[in-house]
Amino acid sequence: MTSICVAGGTGQVGREVVRLAVAAGHTVSVLSRHVPAMASADRLDGAAYFAADVTTGDGLAAALAGTDVVIDCLEGQFGKAKKQFADGGARLAAAAHLAGVARIVALSIINCDLSTYSYYVSKAEKERAYAESPLQTVVVRATQFHSLVAMVFAAGARLGLVPTFNGARFQTISPADAAASLLEAATAEAGAPLHRVRTAGGPEVLTMRQMAEDWKRITGARGKIIALPLPGPMGAYLRAGHNLVPEQKVGSETFVSWLEKRRETL
Template structure:
């Protein structure tokens, strides 16, 4: 079977990708800052990165570095070129070319770096994972009043579904940009907040506020959504039920 390197292999997405690849009998190398034998900070690169990519049939780039993402991608691409890696697979976000968020701009820049790398590449864009939406709502629920962006919707996706798609793609040849992955339902932030409060047994007053700026306008227009690619099956309610206890329901079940 193939030898596959997964960057960010101990993270929310990388961990299930590694588990699925191992279940298919691939040799999996896990690269993260604190995980020997490939404990590498991609922003620094170095000989250990070269060792990690050497002989790999594919590299799945799942690392999510808020500061230094471009430097990390540049170092990874250069190491992959030196090693002659035939396939570089990247997970990005739906709307990075439509919503003018700084983080999205960085992800889009990394996409273009990979596309121009001279290495065979595959690109998958996904909507936001359930885990990220939950983390955001937990932060917003710390005060007694939850302040929410008015008229903004989201389409949360189960991370293991994205992981399964990445594992499938990593085992095959480079295919360029594949179809986006979106969650099974599009909900307003108020609906997401109410679902979280029900599941967690908390009470908060919800207040929706308009926000300034182009990024907010892009989100209101739904630039980060993929309504035609609602391929996920696990709903936000089902995700919350697993986290907090309660009956599970999945879209299409």
């Protein structure tokens, strides 16, 4: 079995990685700025939790001690966290190297280097930081999560409208399927080259209108489905189809099956 440290192990994907790794019998530690309380539902039995901050380096040595592989599921979507995202990755890689870690596996976004959207730019910069590391690194580029599209629909439905974007198709993936790809990369036999990129796409490609219709049917939400232009870098990225990898359908949980599991909470 492998000793795995999950950076960001309390987040959407990180929590799924921890759950799968513990179930597989691995030794699992979680690195997070804010450690869940002992009685919290966010704290999973079988994992050790460490308070650590990749932006300062505080706590990293203790969290990484004895670790074979780091799985980086950290997010930095806004403000200071986004600005320091790549630097945090470099700091984590350096600390992992000092701790004798053999490999880092990092969650990223499909074709993030083809977008000028600031969040995607920060992801691409972090990929480059890992590519400069002396450690073996594997970047797992996932398509967008089911929850992202559902969140867009829910936000619009509060105003009586369910927005879809002109020319947009999605190949969304569940956090659990993305987590399985990360864990597979973490436990696979080492191989060349030193720095590799893998892709994890959802099981189907759908228009945004198809997804909106499914979301309304399953959630029972009201609102008129409307088509809107999406300007800026994100609109260009979606219209170009850079969010799609139909040849890499590794996920098994469809948007509909994911929604049905969460019908009561959506």
